[in-house]
Amino acid sequence: MSTVNARSPGEAAGDGQETALAAVEARVQESLRQRTARARRAALGYPILVVVLIVLLWEYGTRAAGVPPFILPPPTLIAQSLIAHWSMVLHHGWATLVEILLGFGLSVLIGVPLAMAIFLWPAFSRSVYPLLVSSQAVPKVAVAPLFVVWFGFGLLPKVLIAFLIAFFPIVINTAVGLESIEREKILLARSMGLSALDTFFKIRLPSALPTVFGGMKIAITLAVVGAVVGEFVGGEEGLGYVLLTANGSMDTPLLFAGVIALTVVGVALYLLVELAERLAIPHAALRQQARGGETA
Amino acid sequence: MQHDAILPAAPAQSPDDVLIDIDRVTQVYAGVGSAVRALDRVSMQARRGEFISIVGPSGCGKSTLMMIAAGLLPASAGTVRVAGRVVDRPQTDLGIVFQSPVLLEWRTALENVMLQAEARRLPAADAERRARSLLTAVGLAGFEHKYPHELSGGMRQRVSICRALVHTPPQLLMDEPFGALDALTRDQLVLDLQELWQTERMTVLFVTHSIAEAVFLSDRIIVMTPRPGRIAREIGVDLPRPRTLAMRDSAVFHAVSREITDFFLEQGVLRERAAGLSR
Numbered sequence: 001m002s003t004v005n006a007r008s009p010g011e012a013a014g015d016g017q018e019t020a021l022a023a024v025e026a027r028v029q030e031s032l033r034q035r036t037a038r039a040r041r042a043a044l045g046y047p048i049l050v051v052v053l054i055v056l057l058w059e060y061g062t063r064a065a066g067v068p069p070f071i072l073p074p075p076t077l078i079a080q081s082l083i084a085h086w087s088m089v090l091h092h093g094w095a096t097l098v099e100i101l102l103g104f105g106l107s108v109l110i111g112v113p114l115a116m117a118i119f120l121w122p123a124f125s126r127s128v129y130p131l132l133v134s135s136q137a138v139p140k141v142a143v144a145p146l147f148v149v150w151f152g153f154g155l156l157p158k159v160l161i162a163f164l165i166a167f168f169p170i171v172i173n174t175a176v177g178l179e180s181i182e183r184e185k186i187l188l189a190r191s192m193g194l195s196a197l198d199t200f201f202k203i204r205l206p207s208a209l210p211t212v213f214g215g216m217k218i219a220i221t222l223a224v225v226g227a228v229v230g231e232f233v234g235g236e237e238g239l240g241y242v243l244l245t246a247n248g249s250m251d252t253p254l255l256f257a258g259v260i261a262l263t264v265v266g267v268a269l270y271l272l273v274e275l276a277e278r279l280a281i282p283h284a285a286l287r288q289q290a291r292g293g294e295t296a
Numbered sequence: 297m298q299h300d301a302i303l304p305a306a307p308a309q310s311p312d313d314v315l316i317d318i319d320r321v322t323q324v325y326a327g328v329g330s331a332v333r334a335l336d337r338v339s340m341q342a343r344r345g346e347f348i349s350i351v352g353p354s355g356c357g358k359s360t361l362m363m364i365a366a367g368l369l370p371a372s373a374g375t376v377r378v379a380g381r382v383v384d385r386p387q388t389d390l391g392i393v394f395q396s397p398v399l400l401e402w403r404t405a406l407e408n409v410m411l412q413a414e415a416r417r418l419p420a421a422d423a424e425r426r427a428r429s430l431l432t433a434v435g436l437a438g439f440e441h442k443y444p445h446e447l448s449g450g451m452r453q454r455v456s457i458c459r460a461l462v463h464t465p466p467q468l469l470m471d472e473p474f475g476a477l478d479a480l481t482r483d484q485l486v487l488d489l490q491e492l493w494q495t496e497r498m499t500v501l502f503v504t505h506s507i508a509e510a511v512f513l514s515d516r517i518i519v520m521t522p523r524p525g526r527i528a529r530e531i532g533v534d535l536p537r538p539r540t541l542a543m544r545d546s547a548v549f550h551a552v553s554r555e556i557t558d559f560f561l562e563q564g565v566l567r568e569r570a571a572g573l574s575r
C-alpha cells in the first residue's frame with residue numbers, strides 16, 4: 001500500500017520531473033568536466049611554474065651575488081655552452097644512449113629468463129638466489145676499474161657495468177611477480193586441464209607483467225648511472241667523458257650542459273619504458289593496481 | 297554418529313545414480329607445533345543432478361573438503377570417487393567457483409568465460425555461443441566486452457559462474473561463492489543460480505555459512521561440526537521447485553533453519569548472550 005502511494009506521485013509528474021533531473025545531471029557532469037580540466041592544467045602548469053621560478057631565481061641570484069661562473073654559472077651561460085657544443089654533446093650523448101640501451105636490453109634479456117629459472121627450478125633458486133643477493137653488496141662502482149683492465153676502454157665495459165647495475169631489480173621484480181599470483185588462479189587452471197606451459201604463459205606471466213615493468217622502470221634509471229660510471233673510469237666517449245673533461249678544464253657551464261643532456265636521456269628512456277608498459281598493459285586501472293608491487 | 301548411520305545405506309542406492317562418493321575422507325595438516333585435524337572421516341554422496349549444501353562454522357574444513365573433492369588436494373586418508381572412478385589427480389570434469397571471482401584482469405568478461413573453452417580446446421564458435429547465452433542468463437547481456445575492473449563485485453562473480461559452466465560440466469563446486477557480496481546481490485545470485493541449476497541439472501556442492509542460502513537452494517544440507525569437521529546431520533529440504541523468496545517464510549523453511557541453528561547453538565558455534573534471553 002504505502003509503496004504504491006510513494007511511487008505514484010513520481011509517475012504522475014512524469015516528464016516534468018524527468019527534465020528537472022536531466023538538468024541537474026547536466027550541471028553535475030559539466031562541473032566534473034571543469035574540475036578534471038582544471039586538475040589537468042594544474043598538473044602540467046605548477047611544475048612548469050616552479051621550474052621557471054627556480055631558473056629566474058638562479059639567473060638573477062647568481063648575477064646579483066656575483067657568484068663566479070666556474071662555481072655556479074647562470075642558466076643563460078649554460079644554454080650558450082649547450083648551443084656552442086651542440087654537435088659534440090649530441091655525438092657523446094648518442095654514445096651514452098647506445099651503452100644504456102645495450103646494458104638495459106641485456107639486463108632484460110638475461111634478468112627475465114633468470115627470474116623464470118629461479119621460479120621454475122627450486123634447486124636452482126636455492127643455489128643462485130643467495131649468490132645473487134650477496135652480489136648486490138659488492139659496490140659495482142668499485143668493480144668498474146677492474147672491467148677496464150679486463151675489457152679495455154671500448155663499449156663493452158660500459159655496457160657490462162650498466163647491465164650489472166640494472167639487472168638486479170628486473171630479476172627480483174620478475175621473480176616476485178611470478179611468485180605472488182593468487183593461489184586460486186593456479187587451482188582454477190589445473191581444474192580446467194590447462195597445461196603447465198599454458199598456465200605459465202597465459203596466466204602466471206601476464207599476472208606478473210605489472211611488477212616486471214615496475215622493475216624495468218627502476219632498471220632503466222640505474223642503467224644510466226652504470227653507463228656514466230663506466231665512462232668515468234675509462235674511454236674517450238660518452239657524456240660521462242664530457243663531464244670529466246669539462247671538469248678538468250674548469251668549464252662548469254659545459255659540465256652543467258652535460259648533466260642536462262644526461263637528464264634528458266634518462267627521462268626520455270623512462271618515458272619509453274612507460275610507453276612500452278602502456279602498450280603491454282592497456283588498462284590504466286591494472287597498472288595502478290600493481291603500483292604497490294614495485295619493490296626495491 | 298550420524299554419518300555412521302548413513303554408510304550402510306550407500307549400497308542400497310543404485311550405484312550409477314551416485315556421481316560424487318566421498319568415503320571416510322580425513323585431512324590432517326602438518327603444523328609447526330602440532331598437526332591440525334581439519335576433517336575427520338567425512339563420508340557423503342551426491343546423486344546426479346542433486347543440489348547439496350555444506351554448512352559449518354568457519355575453519356571446520358569445508359574448503360578443504362571441496363579441494364579434496366576437486367582432486368586439487370590429496371586427502372590424508374579416505375577416497376573420493378566420481379562416477380565410480382577414484383580421484384587421484386585434479387579433476388577436469390567440473391566447474392569451480394571460489395569466494396573471489398578469480399578473473400584474469402586483462403581479459404574481458406567474455407574472454408574470461410572463454411578461457412575455459414580454450415583450455416579444453418572446445419570448438420570456438422559453439423563455445424562462444426554458449427558463453428554469450430550464459431552471460432545473458434545471469435543478466436550480463438551488454439557487458440560481454442567489459443573488463444573485470446569495470447564490473448561490480450556481483451557481476452564479476454556471475455562471470456566466474458558462467459566460466460564454471462561453459463563446458464557443461466556434470467558437477468559444479470562452489471566455495472562460499474556469495475560470501476563477499478551484499479545481501480540484495482546475494483538474493484539475486486541465489487535466484488539466478490537456482491535457475492541455472494534447473495536448466496543445466498548439474499550436481500552442485502555448495503559450501504556456505506549462510507543457513508538461509510543453504511535452505512533456499514538445496515535438496516539436501518550437510519551440517520558439519522566445528523574442527524575437526526565431521527558430518528553431524530544431513531537434512532533434506534522438502535520445498536517445491538522453483539523456490540521463491542516468499543518461501544523463506546514457509547513452515548518448512550523455518551523448521552530446517554531452526555534445526556541447523558539449534559545444532560550450532562548446541563555445539564557452541566552460536567551463543568545467545570544471556571541465559572535469561574534464550575527461550
Ligand SMILES: Nc1ncnc2c1ncn2[C@@H]1O[C@H](COP(=O)(O)OP(=O)(O)O)[C@@H](O)[C@H]1O
Pocket residue numbers: 325326332333334352353354355356357358359360361523
Ligand atoms: N594449507 C594449510 N595448512 C595448514 N592448515 C590449514 C591449511 N589449510 C587449512 N588449514 C586449517 O584447516 C582448517 C580448515 O580449513 P578450511 O578448510 O579452510 O575451513 P573452512 O573452509 O571451513 O573455513 C582450518 O583450521 C585451517 O586453519
Ligand SMILES: [Mg+2]
Pocket residue numbers: 358359360471472
Ligand atoms: Mg573456506
